[in-house]
Amino acid sequence: MRNIIDLDGTEYLKRTYECAQAYEKYVTDSGVMDILGREPELTGTETDAERLEKRRAQANKNAVDMTKLLYTDKADLTLGILPLFVVLDKDEEQPPTKVLASAMSRALRDVDFMDFFQSLM
Numbered sequence: 001m002r003n004i005i006d007l008d009g010t011e012y013l014k015r016t017y018e019c020a021q022a023y024e025k026y027v028t029d030s031g032v033m034d035i036l037g038r039e040p041e042l043t044g045t046e047t048d049a050e051r052l053e054k055r056r057a058q059a060n061k062n063a064v065d066m067t068k069l070l071y072t073d074k075a076d077l078t079l080g081i082l083p084l085f086v087v088l089d090k091d092e093e094q095p096p097t098k099v100l101a102s103a104m105s106r107a108l109r110d111v112d113f114m115d116f117f118q119s120l121m
Contacts, residue, residue, distance in 0.1 A: 001095060002087045003103045005113045011087070016113070019084040020120035026081045030074045035065045 004015050027033060040058035042051060070078050082100035085107050094100070107113050 001089065001092060001099075001103075003106055004085045004087065005107045005110045007087065015084075015087060016117060017120055020117050022081060022084055023117075024121040026077055030070060030077050032066050032069055032074075035062050035069060038062050038065075 004012075004019060007015055038058060038061075040054040042054060046054065079097065082097065082104055083094060085104040086095070086100060088094065107117075
């Protein structure tokens with residue numbers, strides 16, 4: 001098994017494109033962008049520090065809500081996207097979910113991969 005970020009040449013380009021297209025659909029189908037766009041309720045009378053604190057608190061809440069959505073409420077969608085981050089060798093069986101999740105996590109933390117990946121969506 002190889003992680004998508006360990007591929008090279010045309011295989012890297014093809015697999016990354018396919019993964020990005022599927023990931024974009026995953027993001028849309030899961031509804032996660034609705035959470036990401038949530039803004040804090042502001043009265044307009046907040047100081048700069050209060051406004052900053054409300055934005056930080058909302059960002060933290062959004063992160064918790066997104067994690068819950070993707071890994072609990074929409075876990076079936078998440079399971080479907082995990083195999084796209086690896087390439088299995090001939091006759092190799094799909095590894096356990098924790099290995100696939102680790103491969104996705106590794107790819108999404110790789111700066112070079114993410115630069116290209118995001119440009120494809």
